[in-house]
Each structure stands twice: as structure tokens, then as C-alpha cells.
Amino acid sequence: MSTTYSISDLARELDITTRAIRFYEEQGLLAPERRGQERIYSARDKVSLKLILRGKRIGFSLAECRELIELYDPTSGNHIQLNSMLAKITERREQLEQQLLDIEQMKLELDTAEERCTQALAQTISQVGQ
Template identity: 85%
Template sequence: MSSQTYSISDLSRELDITTRAIRFYEEQGLLSPERRGLERIYTARDKVTLKLILRGKRIGFSLAECRELIGLYDPSGGNFKQLNSMLAKIAERRAQLEQQMLDIQQMHLELDTAQERCEHALAATQDSPNATP
């Protein structure tokens, strides 16, 4: 029984990413397809690796973090290290997002204050006898 293989265009279509992105991940050492002449032949494991990279990017992981998580994969099925590391990174990312939300809320308050001051100053200048329309 032969395992499923994919061309770069197959993966590009299936995962909705560019062939250039796939080649970039290959250059970064995250993928290592077989070669048949100039053609790249990707395995089911390469496809899973790409899915993990894309998922990691969506939740804000760096490429280095994705590489670390992929490197922890244990094909024998004991992925405790990988899963624990993933949970730690998720908690870290969640904490970063919560801090960003607080920062954004604070910035909104500061913008509200600045806007209110500008509107009051503008109203005061329009009420002044020397105001020009």
C-alpha cells in the first residue's frame, strides 16, 4: 500500500496557500519533500506539518514557535511534550492578547479624553467674541 503524496500545487490548492509560501517553509527547514527531477513530492506528514504551521500562524505563534512544536512531535504516539508545550504557548499567547486588550481599552479612554478636550476647546473658541466663522 503506497502512502498518499502531493505535488506543491496539490498542497497549495488544498490548504489555500501559495506555492511560494510552501517553498518558504521548505527553505526554513520545516518541510523536506522528496525530489523527482525538479518536481517536489510531499507526504501526508508534510501536509500535517503545513496545517500545523498555518494553525500556529492564525493563533499568533511565530515561525520559531511552530518549528519548536513540530520538532517535539513523536511519531510513536507519545506526544506529551508537544502537547504540554502547546498548552504553555497557548496560555502565553492568551496572556499577551489580554494585555493587548487592556492596552487598547486604555488607549480608547485616552482618545475619548483627548477628543472631549478638543471639542470643549473648539466650543470655547466659537463662543468667544473674537471667533471667526
């Protein structure tokens, strides 16, 4: 028999709320079995949830997480999923590098604006004092 989890088991094990798990289920990222009102999560659901949480931490969208989950195929060694993940990691890294450049440029512009304001303020104060 394969391992199954209740929603509270997964929430406790992965340190997230049951509400978050239900949200991912509503988004179609998880598909637990139902026994009456009880949700029964499979090992695959747990792997999907781990992938969602990891993706979220590194800035992937839910659509990107969904795409990676759909590629999950343990029988093939997950080669397609892993290659897709590597491509997304490269893309995300490039986005972050560009954001860093943009932030550095913004800091330079702030420094320039601050310097001009400080000079203008000093000039205004000296003119008032004359």
C-alpha cells in the same frame, strides 16, 4: 506505500499558494523529497503545514511553529508537542488579554483627548464670536 503530495496538491487542499509552501520550505519548516525538479511532500509535511497555518492564525511566530514541528512524534502520541502547544496557547492568551487591556486604556485616553479638544474648540469659537 505512504501517501505523498505534490506542491499543487497541498496548495489546493489547504487553500494556500505554492509560493507560501516554498517559503516555508526555504525557512526549513518543510523538507520534501526531490525527484529531479519535482517536490514530493509526505504526510508529515502535510501535518507540519497544517500546524504552521494554525499557528499563524493564532499568532505564533515561525520560530514557535518550528519548535512545535520539531516536537512532532506520532509514535509517542505527541505528548510533548501537545503540552508545549498548550503552554504556548496559554502564553498567547495572556498576551491577548494584556493587549485588550492596553486597547481599553488607549480608548479611554483617546476619549479624554477628544473631549478636551472639543471643549477647547468650542471655547475658541465662542471667543471669536464675541
